[in-house]
Amino acid sequence: MSINYLIIDDEPIAHKVIENYCSDLPELVLKGNCYNSMEAIEKISNSIDVAFLDINMPKIKGLDFLRSIPNPPLIVITTAYQEHALEGYELNVVDYLLKPFSLARFLQAYQKIIDRLPAKKEIQQIIGSPFIIIKGDKKQHQVMLNDILFIEGYGNYCKIHVKDQLILSHQTLTNLYSQLPDNQFIRSHKSYIVNSNAITTIEGNRLFIDDHAIPIGQTYKTMVSGFFSK
Helix, strand or coil: CCEEEEEECCCHHHHHHHHHHHCCCCCEEEEEEECCHHHHHHHCCCCCCEEEECCCCCCCCHHHHHHHCCCCCEEEEEECCHHHHHHHHHCCCCEEEECCCCHHHHHHHHHHHHHHHHHHHHHHHHECECEEEEEECCEEEEEEHHHEEEEEEECCEEEEEECCEEEEECCCHHHHHCCCCCCCEEEEECCEEEEHHHCCEEECCEEEECCEEEECCHHHHHHHHHHHCC
């Protein structure tokens, strides 16, 4: 099994270190070197299995970039800044490597990639179906995508607001977002995912679905505006 990876880091030496470590693992296949987030936007695709992402980069910071992309690949943070670790894990990253990291520590991250990859591949196969399977209330719900109005983050849970019911799922918002088609669902706020087909109006920093007023976060405002200007 080949694992396609991307390096996103503004420091050339960081690229060399990661490439050197990956050279000992033949199943890892380099698919691109990006030196800022704008370059990465052009190269991110479903064919990328994992990205090694720096946080402190010009133009768009690494974590802001991660928030902005739908259906991201598996992400391993590589940074010299320890203080962003919690925020990274809230975004469901695979691992958080503090520079300079050893080969032994890199191999630990690699093992986590291997553990997570089958689930990611399964998710990619699900995308394109007219429904999604959601685990909640000790049941598995087959929910039609068009029936989902919006999804609300609730700690380590999600509230899925469907036309005729509310499902509470023990799943993070980021994980659920990765399973949804990016041409229909959009993240409008760190705590909300909305079905673009269900939006009735957008007014200021809020959008409306039926009687629900949903906030548009400052980080996501450009993405929401860009989605509806296509």
